[in-house]
Amino acid sequence: MAKAIPSRSENYSEWYNELVKKADLAENSAVRGCMVIKPYGYSIWEKMQRALDDMFKETGHTNAYFPLFIPKSYLSKEASHVEGFAKECAVVTHYRLKNAEDGSGVIVDPEAKLEEELIVRPTSETVIWSTYKNWIQSYRDLPLLINQWANVVRWEMRTRLFLRTAEFLWQEGHTAHATAEEAIEETNQMLEVYARFAEEWMAVPVIRGAKTANERFAGANETLCIEAMMQDGKALQAGTSHFLGQNFAKAFDVQFLNKSNQQEYVWGTSWGVSTRLMGALVMAHSDDAGLVLPPKLAPIQVVIVPICKNEEQLAQLTDRIKPVIQALKKLGISVKFDDSDNNKPGWKFAEYELRGVPVRLAMGMRDFENNTVEVARRDLKTKETVSFDGIVEHIQNLLVDIQETIYKKALQFREENTFRVDTYAEFKEQIEKGGFIMAHWDGTSETEEAIKEETKATIRCIPLNAEEEDGVCIYTGKPSRKRVVFARAY
Known part of the structure; x- marks a missing residue:
């Protein structure tokens, strides 16, 4: 089978790292x-x-x-800018290497020091x-x-x-x-x-x-x-x-x-x-089976896997599928027809699931005889048998629906995990569970830093469309007219 990845519930960080590599x-x-x-x-x-x-x-x-490369003196010209980036800068100090006299390899030539150091652009x-x-x-x-x-x-x-x-x-x-x-x-x-x-x-x-x-x-x-x-x-x-x-x-x-x-x-x-x-x-x-890619950004939007026992069956399936592939490509839909014989269909299904291909078509000889095709969608993990007639329009509509469904699912998740809190005790309890917290803040950097120090939560933003609302800062009790978004962040 395709490469297994850890589950999100077990270790979200490890799930992410492994998925990026294995996909x-x-x-x-x-x-x-x-x-x-x-x-x-x-x-x-x-x-x-x-x-x-x-x-x-x-x-x-x-x-x-x-x-x-940026001359070091340029960064000195705007004080807050250099202060913001100084600790992250990579600096070029020399412009030449030479062979070490003891034959151990190359060393920096001490005679080739730059008059002014160069910063690799941050x-x-x-x-x-x-x-x-x-x-x-x-x-x-x-x-x-x-x-x-x-x-x-x-x-x-x-x-x-x-x-x-x-x-x-x-x-x-x-x-x-x-x-x-x-x-x-x-x-x-x-x-x-x-x-x-x-x-x-x-x-x-x-x-x-x-x-x-x-x-x-x-x-x-x-x-x-x-x-x-x-x-x-x-x-x-x-x-x-x-x-x-x-x-x-x-x-x-x-x-x-x-x-x-x-x-x-x-x-x-x-x-x-x-x-x-x-x-x-x-x-x-993405989920525990692999990537879930919105169709607009998927390198392969549709993969077609023929299921056959010999070259003769493959030729029949290929002839049936070719016009569909051509029609999809004319519509700007990226298609892969995987007729490779080095892996079985089940392995291919798992591999394309891992890679997040939005739509998978599978066609065997029974489908060929019945003029049908199996259509699987990656986001919902559902399969259906569809008439081969009209399959191009079906796929076109399906890709639009997948794009919308993925967005709606993410939006629903955000809404279910956004919380309004009015006390610091509530705030500290909720921040441990995760999500966005809408809370009042007194507008001072001191309060912002204190909350960050105590909870590792930062003010992500002051929403542009936020309505004014009388309240008091969760930390100091001072007056506040607007809730801001707190969260722990990457």
Whole structure:
């Protein structure tokens, strides 16, 4: 049979780690803290990239690429930014190796020390804003709407595949605007792009919110985020969009001549999502049998397994199936016809279940004679016998239904695991059970830190659509007008 994985109830963390490896998404590399994204996993990331890239271009953005290395002095220019990333930076100090005199191998050439150390990018605000200084002179150069697909390095000591690695893949948008209002509108627009992608493509419901001052991106005036709930009740930040104000423009002297012929600093934003979304996709939907992939992101949406005893039967089944495969592909549906003879059908069924293929068709000679086909859906683990006539339309409708069903299930789970509490005693009891907690907070960083220290719970966000409600902070008893989302998080 296909490779077994631990159950979620036994050990959720181990279930996740083993599933990522056994479903061939990724594996640990020879470099500590880094991962190898395997072809099946990368195919999912490519689908994510394609969908997001189309959304970015629909909103007027274009792609560019900026250097991997950032001069150390650039990070010094924006004080809160360097403070936020200093502990995670990988630093290049030399530019050459040489053979050791004792023949033991290569060593760093002490004579090849860089005049100024280079930082392997943890994020690109500094190098991009130093470039924008040359690109922006007039209001006619604005808005500047740029995105880049890249890798970044943030030195992590405790790593987990996709969720937290020293190197990861992402996209980072960096835009410049003539007014604060335009930049704020951009910040909100890109948050909505992320939310729409999470819900419509990943089938993951998210809460749109603002980060507290403690959790804000280093160097931003405001950070907006989308927060998702995983099946263990923990939160996962699935995307962020930052209003940078004029902080980086002032740090790198990026000014423009406005319509009144006056020099003015531009207003900036940045926003990004990463391969962490792969971890969210796995943890939000999958089960003890393997991946459950929403059809829009599944590398293989339909797998067809012929069941036959000899080459003659296989030829008959293949002839019957070929027009269906062609029709599905014309509709943009990815299909795999698995006629390999190295594994039995039962093994194949388990393997494609492990890999999260949304729809499986099986056809034997009895089906051939009855003009039927067995259709199995991965999300509900149900099977039905369907007439071969009209099977293309049936599959088309089924994929839409699976996408919607996966989303509704995740939404129902979040709703059932979101709790309103009014006392700190209730809060401490519930946080041990998991889930999102809607509670009043007095708005101070001191209270936020105290709760985090005592319970390991953080304020995930202040919901953007939250209604004002008179209450008192669960920790201090001070007045509060709005509930915020607390949770333990990845």
